[in-house]
Amino acid sequence: MRSVICRLVFSIAILQPSAQVSTPDSPTYVAAVVEYSPDTGSPGDSVADIVSKNVAQYVPLIRRAAEQEVDIIVFPECGLVTYGSSTKFATPLPHPDDRVNPCTDTSSNVAEAIRTLSCAARNHSIYVVVNLPEVHPCPDATNWSSSGVVYYNSNVVFDRNGTVVARYRKFNLFGEVWFNITSEAELSVFDTDFGVTFGIFTCFDIIFEKPAVSLAKVLGVRDVVFPTAWYSELPFLTAVQAQASWSYGLDVNFLGAGYSLPGEGSAGSGIYAGKEGPLVTTMPGVPTTQLLVAKVLKKTPRNTTPVLENVWNAGDSIEATPSPNIFSDVHRDNSGIWMMRDYLEPYETLLLTETEFFSTHTLCHNELCCDFEVAMHTDNQGQNSLGKSYIYRLAVFDGIRSYTFKTGGVQVCAVMFCTNNSLSSCGYEMETDEQERFATVFDYIHISGNFRLNNSLQLPNTLLEDYKVLSADAFEFTREEIPGESEVKVNMRTKKQNLNLLTFAIFGRDFSKDGGPVSQPSVDDTNHATVAHLLSPIATLLCMNSYFYVKFLV
Structure with a gap:
C-alpha cells in the first residue's frame, strides 16, 4: 500500500x-x-x-x-x-x-x-x-x-x-x-x-x-x-x-x-x-x-436555442477503447508535481534572442499562420547563480496531436519557455531550487492568427511561475469572424509588463479532426515513438493518465 x-x-x-x-x-x-x-x-x-x-x-x-x-x-x-x-x-x-x-x-x-x-x-x-x-x-x-x-x-x-x-x-x-x-x-x-x-x-x-x-x-x-x-x-x-x-x-x-x-x-x-x-x-x-x-x-x-435530445440519456452504452499514442516525456519539477510535456517537436518554432528588443515575426505551420509582435528586455538580476534563466521560442502548430487515448485537432500560436537554445528543452522547468530563473522581461506581446471557425474553439492560454495564470486585467483576448470565410481572427495581447512568464498563447481546438491520425515522428524522434509503442499495451491496465504507468517503468 x-x-x-x-x-x-x-x-x-x-x-x-x-x-x-x-x-x-x-x-x-x-x-x-x-x-x-x-x-x-x-x-x-x-x-x-x-x-x-x-x-x-x-x-x-x-x-x-x-x-x-x-x-x-x-x-x-x-x-x-x-x-x-x-x-x-x-x-x-x-x-x-x-x-x-x-x-x-x-x-x-x-x-x-x-x-x-x-x-x-x-x-x-x-x-x-x-x-x-x-x-x-x-x-x-x-x-x-x-x-x-x-x-x-x-x-x-x-x-x-x-x-x-x-x-x-x-x-x-x-x-x-x-x-x-x-x-x-x-x-x-x-x-x-x-x-x-x-x-x-x-x-x-x-x-x-x-x-x-x-x-x-x-x-x-x-x-x-x-x-x-x-x-x-x-x-x-x-x-x-x-x-x-x-x-x-x-x-x-x-x-x-x-x-x-x-x-x-x-x-x-x-x-x-x-x-x-x-x-x-x-x-x-x-x-x-x-x-x-x-x-x-x-x-x-x-x-440560445436549447437542444435537449441527449439530456439524461440513460440508454445504451458502449465500451471505450484506447487510440494510438505518440508519447511525450515526463519529469518531476521543483514544486514536487510530476509533470508531462507536450510533444512539441512537430511545431514550427523560432528562437527569440536577447538582442531582439522589439521584433515582428510571422510563422506558419500547415494552414495556420501566426503574427507575433514582441517587446522585451533582459534583467540580468533575474539570472540564478549559474548565470542561467529561461529563454523563449515562438511556436505554431496546426495538426492532430495525441491525448494518449484519443487524438484531437489542435491549432496553437504561442510564446513558450525553454531552458536552452534547443527545441527539445522547451516545456521543461529549470532544475534549480533558486527562484531567479526569469531574466527576460516582456514589455509587450501581441499574437494574432486566422483560426478555423467551424467545429472549433479558441482559448487564451497563460502560465506563470508557481503555476499561476495571468489575471484578467493583464491581457486582452478577442475573436472576430471574417465575413465570407470559414475563419475567425483571434488576437491576444498583454496589457502589463511581465517578468515571470512561462507561456502566453492562443490555444485552439479543431474538433473536426478529432479521431484522426497523429503526425508520424521524424527519424530524430524515434525514442518518443519507441516508448509509446512499448507502453501502449500497459496503458489499458492503469487508471486515469499515462503519468501513472510511465512512473513505474522509467
Whole structure:
C-alpha cells in the first residue's frame, strides 16, 4: 500500500462575507471546491474500508463549507475510491427524474456512502457534488456484458434536502477500460434554489466538444461543476491553466475540484469567473486537502436555442477503447508535481534572442499562420547563480496531436519557455531550487492568427511561475469572424509588463479532426515513438493518465 504523508490544510478564501444563503434574487452565490488528498487506506483495508474513510473526511468538509454559508460544494474525481480501484466499489444511482432522497428513503438501492452524503447535504442545507463509480443494469446483457451490468465514472448531485437532482456519466474516458460510456454524451444540467443552472462534466471531458462545449454553446450554461483527477502537461495544459483558459474562453463560472497526489502528477483546483478571471486557485506540491471558497457573481443567461435530445440519456452504452499514442516525456519539477510535456517537436518554432528588443515575426505551420509582435528586455538580476534563466521560442502548430487515448485537432500560436537554445528543452522547468530563473522581461506581446471557425474553439492560454495564470486585467483576448470565410481572427495581447512568464498563447481546438491520425515522428524522434509503442499495451491496465504507468517503468 502506497504511503502518503498528507498535510491537511483548510484554506478559506472568501471575497466578501456572506450574510445569508443565496436566493434567486441575490446577485451572487457562494461556491466551494475541495482540493482533496484521499485516504488510500492501510494494509489489509478493503475498497469499502477506503470509501468509508473518505466519506468520514467529506462530511466535516461539508460542515465547514456550510459554516461559511456556501451554497454548493464540489469534490474531485476519484476522491472516494482513489484511482486504480477500478469497479471494486460501485453503487446504483437514482435517476434524477425520480427525485429520490437516499437519506430519508431507506428503500433506495444505494451504497451506504451515498446515504451518508445525502444526509450530510440535508443536515447542512447545501448542494453537494460527488464523483464515484456507478453500476447499472445492462440494456442488453448478451451484447453488453456477461455480468449483466455496466459501470460508469459518474457524478451525483444532492440538493439542500439530500435529494438526487443530477447525475452525469463521464463520456471521454482516459484509459479507464473498466468503465462504459453512454451512446451519446449526456448534456447534464441541474437547477438550484438560488437561481443558477449548472452543467456537469468530468476531467478529460474538458478537452472535447461534447459534452463540455455543447453545454455552453447549445444549452447556454453559464456555470459549470468540474470534478477532476487532472494530470498536468507543460507548456499548455497544467491543471489551473486549463481550467482558467476554458472558463475565460467560454465565459462561464467554473468550479474545478482536483484530486491531490502531486507526486504522481495530480493537483490543481480553483473557482473562476469567466472573463473576470480566477477568484481563488491552488496547485500544491504536496498532498493537500484544501477547502477553497469564493463569492461568485451570477452571469446573465445566454440567448440560445436549447437542444435537449441527449439530456439524461440513460440508454445504451458502449465500451471505450484506447487510440494510438505518440508519447511525450515526463519529469518531476521543483514544486514536487510530476509533470508531462507536450510533444512539441512537430511545431514550427523560432528562437527569440536577447538582442531582439522589439521584433515582428510571422510563422506558419500547415494552414495556420501566426503574427507575433514582441517587446522585451533582459534583467540580468533575474539570472540564478549559474548565470542561467529561461529563454523563449515562438511556436505554431496546426495538426492532430495525441491525448494518449484519443487524438484531437489542435491549432496553437504561442510564446513558450525553454531552458536552452534547443527545441527539445522547451516545456521543461529549470532544475534549480533558486527562484531567479526569469531574466527576460516582456514589455509587450501581441499574437494574432486566422483560426478555423467551424467545429472549433479558441482559448487564451497563460502560465506563470508557481503555476499561476495571468489575471484578467493583464491581457486582452478577442475573436472576430471574417465575413465570407470559414475563419475567425483571434488576437491576444498583454496589457502589463511581465517578468515571470512561462507561456502566453492562443490555444485552439479543431474538433473536426478529432479521431484522426497523429503526425508520424521524424527519424530524430524515434525514442518518443519507441516508448509509446512499448507502453501502449500497459496503458489499458492503469487508471486515469499515462503519468501513472510511465512512473513505474522509467
